[in-house]
Amino acid sequence: MKRVYNFSAGPAVLPEEVLREAADEMLDYRGTGMSVMEMSHRSKAFETIITEAEQDLRELMNIPDNYKVLFLQGGASQQFAMIPMNLMKNKVADYIITGQWAKKAAAEAEKYGKVNRIASSADKTFSYIPDCTDLPIDADADYVYICENNTIYGTKYHKLPDTKGKPLVADVSSCFLSEPVNVTKYGVIYGGVQKNIGPAGVVIVIIREDLITEDVLFGTPTMLQYKIHADAKSLYNTPPAYGIYICGKVFKWLKNMGGLEVMKVRNEKKAKLLYDYLDESKMFHGTVEKKDRSLMNVPFVTGNEEMDAKFVKAAKEAGLENLKGHRTVGGMRASIYNAMPYEGVEALVAFMKKFEEENQ
Numbered sequence: 001m002k003r004v005y006n007f008s009a010g011p012a013v014l015p016e017e018v019l020r021e022a023a024d025e026m027l028d029y030r031g032t033g034m035s036v037m038e039m040s041h042r043s044k045a046f047e048t049i050i051t052e053a054e055q056d057l058r059e060l061m062n063i064p065d066n067y068k069v070l071f072l073q074g075g076a077s078q079q080f081a082m083i084p085m086n087l088m089k090n091k092v093a094d095y096i097i098t099g100q101w102a103k104k105a106a107a108e109a110e111k112y113g114k115v116n117r118i119a120s121s122a123d124k125t126f127s128y129i130p131d132c133t134d135l136p137i138d139a140d141a142d143y144v145y146i147c148e149n150n151t152i153y154g155t156k157y158h159k160l161p162d163t164k165g166k167p168l169v170a171d172v173s174s175c176f177l178s179e180p181v182n183v184t185k186y187g188v189i190y191g192g193v194q195k196n197i198g199p200a201g202v203v204i205v206i207i208r209e210d211l212i213t214e215d216v217l218f219g220t221p222t223m224l225q226y227k228i229h230a231d232a233k234s235l236y237n238t239p240p241a242y243g244i245y246i247c248g249k250v251f252k253w254l255k256n257m258g259g260l261e262v263m264k265v266r267n268e269k270k271a272k273l274l275y276d277y278l279d280e281s282k283m284f285h286g287t288v289e290k291k292d293r294s295l296m297n298v299p300f301v302t303g304n305e306e307m308d309a310k311f312v313k314a315a316k317e318a319g320l321e322n323l324k325g326h327r328t329v330g331g332m333r334a335s336i337y338n339a340m341p342y343e344g345v346e347a348l349v350a351f352m353k354k355f356e357e358e359n360q
């Protein structure tokens with residue numbers, strides 16, 4: 001067996017301990033004589049799995065009692081519609097455009113109401129986070145929407161926007177559980193888990209209770225109503241059971257590691273190693289304004305497309321996989337999520353140094 005260092009943006013690397021444990025439990029989950037994949041979602045064993053997963057997530061993120069935790073399907077992209085359908089009471093929302101995912105979310109919301117694009121970093125190919133200290137928030141806005149970590153461009157809000165009292169809705173797909181958060185600053189926090197938590201097929205929504213109502217847009221399907229899922233504790237229909245089980249294991253792994261404070265320190269140390277090298281290298285350059293750099297997704301270029309392609313190919317041969325940048329931006333991108341060990345980033349930087357020497 002050979003494992004590579006997988007720098008994919010998602011689906012992405014998972015902790016090896018978690019994969020081993022899941023493998024051990026594959027045929028017979030803790031004496032039940034069956035796999036979690038084969039189990040009723042109404043069984044005692046699964047009830048324990050989902051209840052513990054929620055409790056552990058609540059503990060990790062310090063989620064207050066007036067927030068619900070929902071395990072849903074449809075990926076992060078489904079939330080682009082679900083959010084306006086459930087939250088647009090006045091049919092107005094403010095969006096901050098910091099990349100493809102925020103752009104897509106805004107375009108989807110526009111089907112349901114008025115969307116104000118109140119700030120954007122499109123003028124410099126999304127290489128920074130706009131100033132959000134005094135935004136022109138619409139008095140009627142039902143919420144203010146951000147994509148907190150921009151997976152494709154490698155930027156992150158290190159300070160949340162001042163929403164002037166409006167609920168903040170954040171897509172945290174690619175920074176979920178990467179550092180501590182103050183949940184009370186948000187109305188909704190959501191993310192697809194396939195970036196930093198678990199297998200594709202689960203999206204986690206953390207939503208303040210007062211935002212969960214029956215008063216949704218006319219025609220909203222039952223399956224797209226937060227209240228339906230909140231009332232049924234994410235068991236309205238068959239949930240993505242196996243995915244939730246793996247997420248639960250990752251939550252326990254994170255708790256064992258020491259929680260999100262410890263993850264933040266680890267993630268900062270990993271990112272610093274790579275960014276410091278990018279800052280001194282004559283060949284490779286980061287593409288993001290330093291103050292807005294993401295701890296999770298690190299895009300970089302050589303400035304020469306042929307050299308980029310040569311690098312990606314050589315890196316793959318050296319066991320450093322999925323370093324090709326997003327198809328819309330080119331270059332390279334190293335995603336260094338929670339489960340990427342420090343040694344993986346060390347190996348990458350050592351390889352980049354060697355490549356630079358050999359290709360001057």
Ligand SMILES: *Cc1c(COP(=O)(O)O)cnc(C)c1O
Pocket residue numbers: 010074075076077078101147149150151171172173174192195
């Ligand atoms: C990957 C990603 C998405 C899309 O996720 P899906 O689960 O494929 O719909 C949305 N937002 C962000 C920030 C992402 O990184």
